[in-house]
Amino acid sequence: MKSIRHHLSVTLLAALFILFSFAATGLYLFTKKTLIQQFDDSLEKKITGLSGMTDIEEVEGQMRFEFEFAEFPIPEFQPSDTPEYYEVWNQDGRVLVKSASLGADELPRPDWNLNGPHIEDLTLPDGRRGRGAVIRNLVRPEPGNEVRGYDAGNPKYQFQMALAQSRESLDQSLMALLLGFSITGVILSSGLILVVISGVGIGLNPLERIARETADMDVSDLTHRFETESLPAELIPVCQRLNGLLDRVKSALDREKRFSRDVSHELRTPIAELKTISEVTLRRLEKEHGDEKIQECLMDVLDIAQQMETLVTALLTIVREGETSAQVSNQETDLVDLVDKAHRSFSEIVTEKHLNVSLTTPENAVVSTDSNIALAILRNLFSNAFYYTPPEGSVECVVEMNGRGAEIRLTNNTADLEPSDLDQIFEPFWRKDAARSEEDRHGLGLSLVQRFSELLNVKVEASLPEEGKFQMKVRFAGDSESESKTRNSNPMTDS
């Protein structure tokens, strides 16, 4: 299942981590470059300074190069644990001078063509990682000291100098920098995760509250409305629209119920009139041995009034909410007894239509329910099954107990039901026969079953398990196990 919270958190964290990584890497590289630059600048100044400390003299007709820095011991170029090194060559590659720290070792001789200060990493003679600078410079006579034949353009007056020193301090600084960045990164990342998760959580709180409220809504209670005052602006239109829809649904349902109730109530008095007129007149005719044909007519009138009364009572039961639930009285009820009682009241139609009826039940199936309402459910189901099963068809009722309760499956033959009918089968007044020619059926039986099942919190399902078969399943939540012994019987032959 997709979750906005999860999606938002992951996306935000990923984006922030990428941004943060880029920023941290950039900052580290920039700082590293700056530190190396500073190191190199220092090295360059040093080699530039040292290479300028030269002199040339003519001694006994020979040119002699003098390197002033070699004439007195500079401590860092003396042998020690962490010495620096220098070495000077002429154009022919002859070593002119080198630091005492080199001893017998030599620095790698650079290419003569390298002119300006050139700096690169190298391995020092003592094995340490170092950084070396190379410069080619000109030996200059001291001002006022004329040297014959001195030609500044002649390479023989030039020399190449290499200066190498350990980059330990630079590496330590870079390591400290990296460590600092890493630790800061870890701390910032943890903080970022917390901030993102809590931020997303806080931001989505109103949405989650709405989702919880919606999930907790009782679908049969249309009085619930979403409070919009404390909601963020983005959710206000959503909740306002939901409230508006609920208002419309409630109003439509109220109108429908009010209409059905008013119609039912308005019909009650005329039906009472019809019944009373018929009954009083019938009683008089019976007493006075009146015309039998008139008596038959009045009996029909009474039957019609009786049908209308049944219809009105069923309609009122369906449209009422809340009122009848107060009348539910749960007690230990044996569903096997109820099934037996319910189907026996239809023995006349079973015999008349030559139906094959079979019951498969445990010894008992005790659940906690309202026996009167449960009986009304079963009577309606059996009535439907017996009425709509074609002559000589079969009706099968199975009662089963399991760990979750009891299940009653009532299966009968059907000639014309289609899968699409199942969507409407619980609708009041729905009948497969569009002509509605069955006088004593009103299409309210299954609506009543649904209404009663809501009262008892019982699950009722309609299905077409195989071609030509219609099945109603009723599931009661049970609290006691039945005996596993099962009996098969034909109730019609038993009776």
Next chain:
Amino acid sequence: MKVLVVEDSRRLRTYIKAGLEDVGYAVDSAGDGEEGLWLAQSNEYDAIVLDLMLPKMDGIQVLQQLRKDGIGTHVLILTAKDTVEDRVVGLEQGADDYLIKPFALEELLARVQALVRRGYGVKSSQIVIGSLFVDTTKRVVKRGGDVIDLTPREFALLEYLCMKQGQVVNRTEIEHHIYDDLVEPMSNVVDTSVYRLRKKIDRPGDPSLIKTRRGQGYVLEEDQQ
């Protein structure tokens, strides 16, 4: 027994009245609350059948006024309102029974009969006085096992005397309880009815079960012999 029917539906009122009269009740009827209240205040009824939704004054107001006036006649509410709340309101306001439209006439008659009996403190519908057996629900009278055929009015007279068993009942009381307001009882109509009833229920040679208390009225009681 005298019953008042207060119902605004003309047809229903007429036929309830007819149904009750057919089994021997004297019935007055009213089509609105005000008339119903006036009749209930002006006459002594054994039971009142009262609709709730009435013009001019609704049934609950009629009931409240009756109880306020100290009239304790048993009232059967007859209404299309069938919710628990409606029933509770009616019963709380002093109604004794509640019947929802549409109803079976048999049930209405049985309930009215039960209310009438309650008014006289009689619990069973079967009354036995010596060898006389009266079933007020099935409207059957037997003497020594023989069924006696009575007219509704004769049955009503016997039923009233049975309810008042052992008590002296004067002619005016009988007139009030046996005849409705449209019947102008003639001075000797009660005596004539008692005479006819005696002829039917008494056995030749035996003392009459209905005794005459000169200057007081009649009393139905078992022969003390």
